[in-house]
Amino acid sequence: MANFYMGQGTLTAKLRRSHRLIAMLIGVQLLIWMISGCYMVLMNIDFIRGNQLVEQPTRSLAVQNINLNPMQIAQRYPHSKNITLYMTALGPRYKLQQADTLLAISAHDGSLLPALTQQQAETIAKDAYQGQHPWRSSILFQQQAPTELSPRWLPAWQINFGSDSLYVSATTAEVVTKRHDYWRLFDVMWMLHIMDYQERENIHNWLLTLASSLALLMAISGLWLVYVRFVPRKEQQKGQQI
Known part of the structure; x- marks a missing residue:
C-alpha cells in the first residue's frame, strides 16, 4: 500500500509539471477568450449591428410610377x-x-438600371443616416471588399460620416449594412x-x-490536482503505515 501511495505521488508530480506546461502554452489565449467573451456578451447586439445609425424612411410605393407588375417583369427577364x-x-x-x-x-418601364452614381449613393445614405457626424467621404468598392464588408x-x-460608415448597394440602392467603431x-x-x-468566420x-x-486538458488535470490536494491526509498516513 505504501508503494501505491509513493507511485501516486510520482504520478501527481508529473501531472503537476504537465499542468504548468500546458498553462504556460494556453494561458494567454485563455485570458483573450475571457476578455473577448465578456465584451461580446456585455454589448447589445442591436447596437453593435448599428441599428441606431439608420432609420429607413417609410415610403409608400408610388403607384403612378409602377407600370409593370411582377408577371410582366418575369416575362421580360x-x-x-x-x-x-x-x-x-x-x-x-x-x-x-x-x-x-x-x-x-x-418599375416604370422595365429597363435595367445602371449602377448608382456617387451623388445618388450619398443622397440615399444621408436620407437614412441618424448619427451625429457630418458626411466625410465616399468610396466605391467593385471588385474587392474591405474587411468589414461581405463580398456578397x-x-x-x-x-462615411465621421467614423460611422453606411454601405449602399450600387445595384439595388439599399443600405445593406452599417459599421462603427x-x-x-x-x-x-x-x-x-x-x-x-x-476570414474571421471559420x-x-x-x-x-x-x-x-x-x-480542456489543463482543466481536467487541474481538477485532479485539486482532488489530490484535498484527499484527507489521515487516509494517506494510514496507507503508509499498512
Whole structure:
C-alpha cells in the first residue's frame, strides 16, 4: 500500500509539471477568450449591428410610377427568380436574381438600371443616416471588399460620416449594412475569440481545435490536482503505515 501511495505521488508530480506546461502554452489565449467573451456578451447586439445609425424612411410605393407588375417583369427577364418590388429614394424598383447576378429593374418601364452614381449613393445614405457626424467621404468598392464588408454586397458605396460608415448597394440602392467603431472592436474580439485571423468566420479551424483541446486538458488535470490536494491526509498516513 505504501508503494501505491509513493507511485501516486510520482504520478501527481508529473501531472503537476504537465499542468504548468500546458498553462504556460494556453494561458494567454485563455485570458483573450475571457476578455473577448465578456465584451461580446456585455454589448447589445442591436447596437453593435448599428441599428441606431439608420432609420429607413417609410415610403409608400408610388403607384403612378409602377407600370409593370411582377408577371410582366418575369416575362421580360425569363429564368429570373426572387422578384421583389420595393421603394427607394430614387423611386420604385424591382430586384431579381438571374443566374448568379442581382439586377435592379425600373418599375416604370422595365429597363435595367445602371449602377448608382456617387451623388445618388450619398443622397440615399444621408436620407437614412441618424448619427451625429457630418458626411466625410465616399468610396466605391467593385471588385474587392474591405474587411468589414461581405463580398456578397459588391459593388457597394461606402459613405462615411465621421467614423460611422453606411454601405449602399450600387445595384439595388439599399443600405445593406452599417459599421462603427464599436462594431469594429467587436469584429476584432470575434477574430481573437475564434482564432481565425484571416476570414474571421471559420470556427472549425485547426488552431482553435488545438487551443480548446489544450484548455480542456489543463482543466481536467487541474481538477485532479485539486482532488489530490484535498484527499484527507489521515487516509494517506494510514496507507503508509499498512
